[in-house]
Amino acid sequence: MSAHPPPSATARRPETARAIRAMQAAMHVLFVLLFVVGLARALLTQTMTAPHLALLFVASALFMGLYCFGLTLERRPVSDARREQLAQVWISALVVAWIALLAVAADFAWLAFAFYFLVLYVARRALAAALVAVVLVASVVALASSNSTRGPGSLIGPFMGMLVALGIAWVYVQLRRENDARNLLVDQLVAAQDDALAAQEELAHAQHRAGVLAERERLARDIHDTLAQGFSSILLLSRAGLAREDGEGTLLRQIEEQAAEGLTQSREVVHALAPTELADAPLFAALRRLAERLGEQTGIAVSTTCDGDARPLPSPVEVALLRIAQSGLANVRIHAQASRAGVTLAYSPTDVTLEIIDDGVGFDEAAVERAPLGGSGFGLRAIRERLVELGGQLEVESAPGEGAALFVRIPTATSPAAPSPVTTNGGAL
Numbered sequence: 001m002s003a004h005p006p007p008s009a010t011a012r013r014p015e016t017a018r019a020i021r022a023m024q025a026a027m028h029v030l031f032v033l034l035f036v037v038g039l040a041r042a043l044l045t046q047t048m049t050a051p052h053l054a055l056l057f058v059a060s061a062l063f064m065g066l067y068c069f070g071l072t073l074e075r076r077p078v079s080d081a082r083r084e085q086l087a088q089v090w091i092s093a094l095v096v097a098w099i100a101l102l103a104v105a106a107d108f109a110w111l112a113f114a115f116y117f118l119v120l121y122v123a124r125r126a127l128a129a130a131l132v133a134v135v136l137v138a139s140v141v142a143l144a145s146s147n148s149t150r151g152p153g154s155l156i157g158p159f160m161g162m163l164v165a166l167g168i169a170w171v172y173v174q175l176r177r178e179n180d181a182r183n184l185l186v187d188q189l190v191a192a193q194d195d196a197l198a199a200q201e202e203l204a205h206a207q208h209r210a211g212v213l214a215e216r217e218r219l220a221r222d223i224h225d226t227l228a229q230g231f232s233s234i235l236l237l238s239r240a241g242l243a244r245e246d247g248e249g250t251l252l253r254q255i256e257e258q259a260a261e262g263l264t265q266s267r268e269v270v271h272a273l274a275p276t277e278l279a280d281a282p283l284f285a286a287l288r289r290l291a292e293r294l295g296e297q298t299g300i301a302v303s304t305t306c307d308g309d310a311r312p313l314p315s316p317v318e319v320a321l322l323r324i325a326q327s328g329l330a331n332v333r334i335h336a337q338a339s340r341a342g343v344t345l346a347y348s349p350t351d352v353t354l355e356i357i358d359d360g361v362g363f364d365e366a367a368v369e370r371a372p373l374g375g376s377g378f379g380l381r382a383i384r385e386r387l388v389e390l391g392g393q394l395e396v397e398s399a400p401g402e403g404a405a406l407f408v409r410i411p412t413a414t415s416p417a418a419p420s421p422v423t424t425n426g427g428a429l
Contacts, residue, residue, distance in 0.1 A: 023175075027121065028071075031114040035064065042105035052104075059104045063097045070094065091122045095131050102142040112139035113164075120169035132166075234259035283318045284310060284345050287325050287354075291343050294329050300358075301340045302329075308347030317410050320386050321345070321354050327383060328356040328406050336360025336404065354408040362398045383408070 039060055042048075048056065070090040073083060098115065101108045112135050119131045234255060284306045291302040313321075325343065332341050338360030346353045365380075384394050390410050398404035 027114070027117045031067070031111070031118065034111045034114050035060075035108070038105065038108035038110055041107035045107070046105065056104050059101050063094075063101050066090075066094055066097050087122050088124060088127055091119060091131065092127070095119070095134060099134075099138050102138060106142040106145055109139040109142035112136070116166065117169055120166070120173070282310070283313065283321060286322055287343055287345055290325055290329055291341075294333060294341070298333055300332065300338055303340075303342045305342070305344045306346075307344065310345075310347055313352060313412060317352065317390060317412065320390055320392070320410065321352070321408070323386065324383050324406075324408055325354060325356065331404075332356070332358045332360065335363070338403070351409050351411045353410075355405065357403065357405040359403045362400050362402045362404050364400060365396050365398055 039056075042056060070087075073086050073090060076083070076086075095115065098108065098111060115135045116132060119128050119135065123131055284304070288304040291304045294300060295302045329341070329343070332338055336358045338358035341356070341358040341360075344353075344355040346355070380394070380396065386392075387394055387408065387410065392408060392410035395407040395409075396404070397407075
C-alpha cells in the first residue's frame, strides 16, 4: 500500500515522480522475490510431511493474499483518513501473518529486509518503530532456530539489513517530502496565478463598464449642452420672428418646425443614454422605487417625500441624484442597522436637494473619512467627486448611536442673461 502523488504533480515533476515510482516498484519486486526465495529454500532444503507441506502452501497463499489485498487499498473510494487507518491495520496484520509463516518455515526470515522498507513506508512513526523491532527479533529468532544459519550470522545479518533498509528508507522519505513540498508550492503558485487572472479580468470588466457609463453620460451631457440648447435658441428666435408678422412667417415657421423636430430627436438620444431607472420613470418615481425595494428586501420602513414644484432637470443632475440615492440607501442597508429611513427630494427655484436620513447606529464621520481607499469612506468621497462636477455640496451629520443624515444640494438656476427654459411638445428642456 502506498501513497502515490496526484497525476498533476507527477506531470509537473517528472524526474522526482519517476524516481519515487521506481523505488516503490523496486520495493514490491524485492518483497515478492524474497518470498519466492524463502518458499524455494523451504521446499528444497527441508524434508516435509504431507500435512506440513499443505500447511506451508496454505500459509503462503494466505500471506500473499493479504499482501496483494493491501496493494488495492489505495485505490478504494474512501477518505484519506480512512485509507490511512486501513493501512496501519494492514501492515500490522501482515507482520503477524509473516511471524506465523516463520513458524511454518524459518527460511522466510529473509523477508525481513523487504519488511523494513514496507513498514517504514506505510506505518506511522511510533507504529513503524515497534514493527521494525518486532521484525528484527522475529528474524533473529527464526534464523537462530534454523539448522543452516546458526551462529553470529543469525544476528549480524538481520541487524545489518535493518541498518541498510533504514538508510534507504530515510533517503526515500526525504525524496518524497521534497516532491510533496514542490507540488504544494506549484499548486499554490497556480492558484495565485488563477486568482490574479480572475482579478485582472474582473478589473478589466469593471473598467469597461465604468468607461461605457462615463461615455454615455458624457455624450448625453454634450448633446444636452450643445445640440439641444442650439435648437432651443432657434425656437426662441423663430417664435420671436413669427410674432412680428412682417411677411417672413412662412420661412420662420419652417425653421421652427425643423428646430422642434431636432430638439425632440436630441431629447430622445439623451433619454436613451440616461440610466434605465430614469428612462422608465421620473426622478422622484425612481427614488420611490428604490426606497420601496429597500423596504421589501430588509423590512426597514422607508418614507419618500417630494417638496416643491417638480420639474425636469438636466440629465447629469438627475443621474447624479439617482446614483447618490443608491449609494446612500446601500449604506443604510449594509451599515446602519436602522428600523426607519427617509428620502426627501426638494425643488426650489435655484437648486434641488436630496436628503437621506436613518435612525441607525450612526458613525464617526472623521474616522470614515480617514479610512483607506476602498474602505467604508469610499462612498462619501465618490459622492463628493460627483458633486464637484456639478457645483454641488454634500453635508453629513452623524454620531455613533444617533443615526445619520446625508444632505445634497445641486444648483440648477440659470444666469440672468440666459434664456428661460423653452417649453415645446409638452415638456421643458
